[in-house]
Amino acid sequence: MSQYSIMIKSGIRVIRGPDWDPSIHEDGGPGHLGTIIDVSRQDQTCTVQWDNGHLSNCKATSDQQDLRIVYTESTVTKGNSHFAYCNICNISRQNVSGLRFKCVTCKNYDLCMKxxxxDEHDKTHSFVRINSRISKVIPILPRVKSKRTKLYGFGPGASVMLTPFATSSHIDDIGRIEEMIEEDGGTAKVAWPSREVTTVKTGKDGLVEIKLIEPHHVGHVYIDHIPAADLSQPPDSCINPGDKVCVDLNFDTLQGLQQDYGGWVDDMEKIMGETGKVVDVPRSTLCEVYFESVSRTYVLYIAALTKMSVPVVGDRVMVLADVGILIRRQRYLWKEAMRNLIGKTGTVDSIDVMGNLSISFSGNRKFDFSPSCVVKDDGDSVVPRDDSDDEGTIKITLEDEPSIYHEPDTEKKEMLAPFGVDEESVDSSDNSDNDEDGISSEEEHVPKVNSKNVYLELSPLTSVYCLHFY
Ligand SMILES: [Zn+2]
Ligand SMILES: [Zn+2]
Known part of the structure; x- marks a missing residue:
């Protein structure tokens, strides 16, 4: 079974993992934080700069897990937060970034990592952990049965010095951290003896410019409840219509999740461990899956599913049919010529170190695609309906674009909106409800965000126009 792993890149915060050699103390000890500053997918290693300034080269394979991940990519990268907010610190109903913990005993209850x-909420309740927006859930033990460890690292009040990597004039000074700014890729504000305050990097651009003078206590962590770093598995990828999936959870966990999302049906236990094929992804949280063994389709919580179809070299894959999704997921890989490839099938020639696929299509055309933009084409047709024609999603997206392109008053940045629709603006357009079912899918959001941008851009002009006449 293919098991996806959490995205690992520089800036991610880690502590020593289950396979760390306990005779090595350069990290400072159990629970002492460090920052990944370099990743080698080829060697399956990470370079970590511990907050005490020491460097370690760490293994991140399924056999040797030297590291555990404390703060994930979405802690430091804006816009990759979950479709849920924390029920405790939800002051502004901000979506959870970093690791998300969902209670399976209570209905619709989520906590952020912090x-x-x-120890917020009932410690006897069972939770699942969701690493990222596109990860499947990982069941974890109730906290009351688990080991809690102190965390040490950078935080407000900590005494620090500059490392040799720093580009500031305060070499040999001892400063105090005033504020940590995680969203920026990892920076901190440090006050120096001269009362000057400077911003230093604590992970941004793969640089950590300060080190601790002495251990600084910053909180606690349930050590077995956070993921180990593993570069041997492909990174998490979105589940698309046509993908093969299976439910790899225990009965109680699946029932708890389904009661929140998608609904529980009594005979659902028949599909546990069975492989099904995704018919449709009507919302970002829900998936329609057809199971041949019971000849019926169930609506399932997307994070309860394990994706089985991972393309390898030589596989036939089909490009997704929705150009809006393609543009957003491809990001820097997007090329205009890819518009002609929607719904087309090609062969995987190679897979690069980031997991992106080099695919050759008929006519000697070769393009790079994110694995989240293609579906493995295994040639079978167990799904009793054709899902490519019944949505009209392509039509909606294409219809939406001309109104933006031909709008003369729209500024250049607005014209770029279809390409620049980032997940941040998608999130902010509707985060008023923690019930994930109430949040429409990313697919539905793309045109919506565009029209909102255009409206906001035009409204001042409209009022100026009106003033002339009244
Ligand atoms: Zn919280
Ligand atoms: Zn609960």
């Missing part, structure tokens, strides 16, 4: 580790 609140979960601070």
């Amino acid at each position: 609140c979960y580790m601070a």
Whole structure:
């Protein structure tokens, strides 16, 4: 079975993992934080700069897990937060970034990493962990049965010095951290003896410019409740219509999740462990899956599913039919010529170190695609309906674009909106409800965000126009 792993890149915060050699103390000890500053997918290693300034070359394979991940990519990268907010610190109903913890005992109850580790909510309740927006859930033990460890690292009040990597004039000074700014890729504000305050990098651009003078306590962590770093598995990828999936959870966990999302049906236990094929992804949280063994389709919580179809070299794959999704997921890989490839099938020639696929199509055309933009084409047709024609999603997206392109008053940045629709603006357009079912899918959001941008851009002009006449 293919098991996807959490995205690993520089800036991610880690502590020593289950396979760390306990005779090595350069990290400072159990629970001492460091930052990944370099990743080698080929060697399956990470270079970590511990907050005490020491460097380690760490293994991140399924056999040797030297590291555990404390703060994930979405802690430091804006816009990749979950479709849920924390029930404790939800002041502004911000979506959870970093690791998300969902109670399977209570209905619709989520905690962020900070609140979960601070022992909020009933500690006897079972939770699942969701690493990222596109990860499947990982069941974890109730906290009351688990080991809690102190965390040490950078935080407000900590005494620090500059490392040799720093580009500031305060070499040999001892400063105090005033504020940590995680969203920026990892920076901190440090006050120096001269009372000057400077911003230093604590992970941004793969650089950590400060080190601790002495250990600084910053909180706690349930050590077995956070993921180990593993570069041997392909990174998490979105589940698309046509993908093969299976439910790899225990009965109670599946029932708890389904009661929140998608609904529980009594005979659902028949599909546990069975492989099904995704018919449709009507919302970002829900998936329609057809199971041949019971000849019926179930609506399932997308994070309860394990994706089985991972393309390898030589596989036939089909490009997704929705150009809006393609543009957003391809990001820097997007090329205009790819518009002609939607729904087309090609062969995987090679897979690069980031997991992107080099695919050759008929007519000697070769393009790079993110694995989230293609579906493995295994040639079978167990799904009793054709899902490519019944949505009209392509039509909606194409219809939406001319109104933006031909709008003369729209500024250049607005014209770029279809390409620049980032997940941040998608999130902010509707985060008023923690019930994930109430949040429409990313697919539905793309045109919506565009029209909102255009409206906001035009409204001042409209009022100026009106003033002339009245
Ligand atoms: Zn919280
Ligand atoms: Zn609960």
